[in-house]
Amino acid sequence: MNGAEEILRVEGLGKTFPGVVALDGVDFDLRAGEVHVLLGENGAGKSTLIKMLSGAYQPDAGRILLDGSPVHIRTAAEARRLGIATIYQEFNLVPQLTVAENLALGRPPRRFGFVDTRRMHDQARELLDRVGIDVDPRARVAELGIARMQMVEIAKALALDARVLIMDEPTAVLTTGEVERLFTMVRQLRDRGVAIVFITHHLEEIARLGDRVTVLRDGRSVREVPATTPQDELVRLMVGRPIDQQYPRAAGDPGAPLLKVSGLTRAGAFAGVSFEIRAGEVVGLAGLVGAGRTEVARAVFGADPYDSGEVLMDGRPLPRTNVRAAMEAGLGLVPEDRKGQGLVLGADVAENLGLVTLSRSGRGGFVDRAGRRKEAGEVAGRLGVRMSNLGQEVRTLSGGNQQKIVIGKWLLADARVLILDEPTRGIDVGAKVEIYQLINSLTASGHAVLMISSDLPEILGMSDRVLVMARGRLVGELDAAQATQDAVMALAVTEVEETRVH
Numbered sequence: 001m002n003g004a005e006e007i008l009r010v011e012g013l014g015k016t017f018p019g020v021v022a023l024d025g026v027d028f029d030l031r032a033g034e035v036h037v038l039l040g041e042n043g044a045g046k047s048t049l050i051k052m053l054s055g056a057y058q059p060d061a062g063r064i065l066l067d068g069s070p071v072h073i074r075t076a077a078e079a080r081r082l083g084i085a086t087i088y089q090e091f092n093l094v095p096q097l098t099v100a101e102n103l104a105l106g107r108p109p110r111r112f113g114f115v116d117t118r119r120m121h122d123q124a125r126e127l128l129d130r131v132g133i134d135v136d137p138r139a140r141v142a143e144l145g146i147a148r149m150q151m152v153e154i155a156k157a158l159a160l161d162a163r164v165l166i167m168d169e170p171t172a173v174l175t176t177g178e179v180e181r182l183f184t185m186v187r188q189l190r191d192r193g194v195a196i197v198f199i200t201h202h203l204e205e206i207a208r209l210g211d212r213v214t215v216l217r218d219g220r221s222v223r224e225v226p227a228t229t230p231q232d233e234l235v236r237l238m239v240g241r242p243i244d245q246q247y248p249r250a251a252g253d254p255g256a257p258l259l260k261v262s263g264l265t266r267a268g269a270f271a272g273v274s275f276e277i278r279a280g281e282v283v284g285l286a287g288l289v290g291a292g293r294t295e296v297a298r299a300v301f302g303a304d305p306y307d308s309g310e311v312l313m314d315g316r317p318l319p320r321t322n323v324r325a326a327m328e329a330g331l332g333l334v335p336e337d338r339k340g341q342g343l344v345l346g347a348d349v350a351e352n353l354g355l356v357t358l359s360r361s362g363r364g365g366f367v368d369r370a371g372r373r374k375e376a377g378e379v380a381g382r383l384g385v386r387m388s389n390l391g392q393e394v395r396t397l398s399g400g401n402q403q404k405i406v407i408g409k410w411l412l413a414d415a416r417v418l419i420l421d422e423p424t425r426g427i428d429v430g431a432k433v434e435i436y437q438l439i440n441s442l443t444a445s446g447h448a449v450l451m452i453s454s455d456l457p458e459i460l461g462m463s464d465r466v467l468v469m470a471r472g473r474l475v476g477e478l479d480a481a482q483a484t485q486d487a488v489m490a491l492a493v494t495e496v497e498e499t500r501v502h
């Protein structure tokens with residue numbers, strides 16, 4: 001990339017929010033035809049920086065230069081006019097509208113003054129083909145899974161034909177195959193001279209896709225290094241200290257069966273799913289997006305219905321679609337769509353951490369608020385939630401810190417079987433290890449964890465057993481010794497012939 005033309009430069013950029021200095025003198029530059037990775041812990045300031053490049057926030061200090069001239073990017077429309085397209089960490093799609101309507105937002109094709117729906121759908125189809133996803137343009141966005149929403153978001157940004165493309169954790173919600181497709185697309189854009197800013201917490205992606213890396217720590221740009229820098233060095237720059245063991249799992253002997261699922265079936269989603277989870281176990285549930293993992297988890301927890309089959313806790317059947325009964329029996333679920341299902345964005349950190357415990361103690365007398373606050377403070381501290389205090393609104397936390405709150409809330413709730421759906425999505429390397437250690441202490445005290453994850457190294461590193469789903473069916477089970485990346489992937493792409501449930 002040497003000698004390539006510089007498009008964008010940021011000098012001494014600063015941004016303060018009430019009680020938080022989010023950015024404190026950041027320098028950064030971006031060249032045509034490069035992938036420039038922004039790396040930093042949760043709350044380091046990555047999203048804040050790109051929000052100033054995309055017109056969402058105004059800096060309080062420093063300046064932004066485009067082609068060598070200072071610019072004031074006051075609105076999102078202005079950023080787009082300057083050729084800057086952004087894919088945000090929080091999706092910006094309108095859930096009530098269809099995919100095609102979202103893709104055409106603001107500029108739907110018209111004919112005789114009316115929206116030309118046929119053409120709008122054709123254009124949407126073409127964009128979706130470019131990102132290579134099979135989504136019906138007429139589907140409502142609210143009905144798509146989170147990975148597909150992300151692909152639609154990417155298609156939307158591509159529609160702008162920008163010179164600068166900013167991607168805030170685009171791979172967080174994608175599985176292996178989709179990540180490959182995304183990388184191919186990003187490389188094509190880069191080779192056409194597009195300048196790309198790429199944020200990720202998956203360190204292995206950096207050398208594969210990136211050219212340069214700017215490391216942010218506590219709102220400052222600490223270093224710029226080549227993307228070939230070894231991972232442990234990147235971690236050290238980002239966290240300020242080395243991390244020795246990324247997957248600290250030490251399995252014990254499994255105890256009595258706690259959760260038993262047999263023959264769980266829902267037409268169109270999953271069929272004949274049976275498994276058992278024992279005290280002290282971490283069981284991984286692997287598979288591609290759309291394999292039905294989340295659907296099964298939600299049905300087991302009672303959040304969604306099923307047609308036939310049975311869920312037993314301690315040998316006693318749980319009533320269907322009854323989350324309260326599931327929780328009272330000691331089952332917990334940390335959902336993948338945490339924005340929608342896991343948090344009350346307008347409430348503060350302490351209140352969010354107390355949500356599950358509060359609803360559980362609803363029957364029995366008074367609530368020990370001071371005790372709760374203390375517990376909440378401890379969990380927040382352990383997971384390193386970056387916040388001004390426990391009274392900060394969850395809405396204003398960084399993406400990864402919001403995730404930590406949802407996980408923390410369930411770790412406080414003391415569920416005996418905890419289902420974690422993508423527990424470390426968007427979480428930085430240091431905090432991941434803390435979450436794994438909390439999982440270990442849960443299982444050491446006789447609890448059990450079912451972990452759904454698209455992060456294969458995480459599944460392999462933390463599971464005592466791995467179940468693999470494909471097309472709504474459980475297609476295999478591997479113990480820790482057999483479970484390799486190849487073995488899991490081979491099962492995950494199994495074609496299920498007999499009954500296609502999709």
Ligand SMILES: Nc1ncnc2c1ncn2[C@@H]1O[C@H](COP(=O)(O)OP(=O)(O)OP(=O)(O)O)[C@@H](O)[C@H]1O
Binds near residue numbers: 426
């Ligand atoms: N609107 C806001 N009001 C108050 N504080 C904010 C606001 N937006 C961001 N912050 C704070 O600024 C800091 C930086 O947040 P930012 O979202 O930029 O982090 P990030 O590097 O993107 O982290 P992550 O990896 O978790 O996404 C955080 O401490 C966050 O709480």
Ligand SMILES: [Mg+2]
Binds near residue numbers: 046168400
């Ligand atoms: Mg962020």
